[in-house]
Amino acid sequence: MLKKIEFETILPIWRDHLWPGRKSQIEPVSAINSEGLINVTIQGYKPHFFGIYENHELIGVNSCHRTSLKEMRSRGLWVHPQHRHRGVGSRLLLQVFAQAKEDKASRIWTMARQSSAEFYLRLGFSAYKETSQYEFGPHVFCEHLVT
Numbered sequence: 001m002l003k004k005i006e007f008e009t010i011l012p013i014w015r016d017h018l019w020p021g022r023k024s025q026i027e028p029v030s031a032i033n034s035e036g037l038i039n040v041t042i043q044g045y046k047p048h049f050f051g052i053y054e055n056h057e058l059i060g061v062n063s064c065h066r067t068s069l070k071e072m073r074s075r076g077l078w079v080h081p082q083h084r085h086r087g088v089g090s091r092l093l094l095q096v097f098a099q100a101k102e103d104k105a106s107r108i109w110t111m112a113r114q115s116s117a118e119f120y121l122r123l124g125f126s127a128y129k130e131t132s133q134y135e136f137g138p139h140v141f142c143e144h145l146v147t
């Protein structure tokens with residue numbers, strides 16, 4: 001079952017599983033814009049956190065927040081290794097499309113790790129930029145229009 005969750009619920013998953021040993025503090029909203037630059041005004045936007053539960057266990061999470069009036073970032077997607085390749089990640093990404101429509105954003109973007117970029121490309125995203133500027137290796141910026 002997909003539910004809206006709180007930052008306090010997603011934080012331990014992000015800290016222990018998605019970003020173990022991360023040096024920078026994990027904030028509810030990231031200040032990175034869709035070009036990979038820091039813009040602290042982004043932190044004024046409201047974040048949304050999503051989780052998928054199976055038998056009361058949280059098996060996948062994602063979040064989104066605007067980075068400008070028309071742009072929505074999908075951030076922090078993670079699926080428990082034992083539950084991968086069953087469509088859980090896709091469902092969590094589709095939830096961001098629903099939220100983007102509700103918030104009238106016209107473009108979704110994400111900063112994908114190189115190891116997961118293919119996942120986004122298979123779901124119709126296009127890669128538009130690469131960076132090695134942030135922790136956890138090279139990242140690929142991927143985008144998708146909201147129709």
Ligand SMILES: CC(C)(COP(=O)(O)OP(=O)(O)OC[C@H]1O[C@@H](n2cnc3c(N)ncnc32)[C@H](O)[C@@H]1OP(=O)(O)O)[C@@H](O)C(=O)NCCC(=O)NCCS
Pocket residue numbers: 018076077078079080083084085086087088089090091111112113115116117118119122
């Ligand atoms: C990337 C991730 C979220 C995918 O979750 P998932 O629930 O397995 O995704 P889905 O089952 O919806 O996958 C849909 C399709 O995407 C593709 N896909 C999924 N993970 C992939 C990967 N790592 N590499 C390439 N293609 C992938 C497959 O085509 C898959 O269909 P298939 O299972 O029939 O082959 C998951 O592997 C994960 O949590 N990885 C570690 C954290 C991470 O990298 N998160 C993204 C941060 S940017």
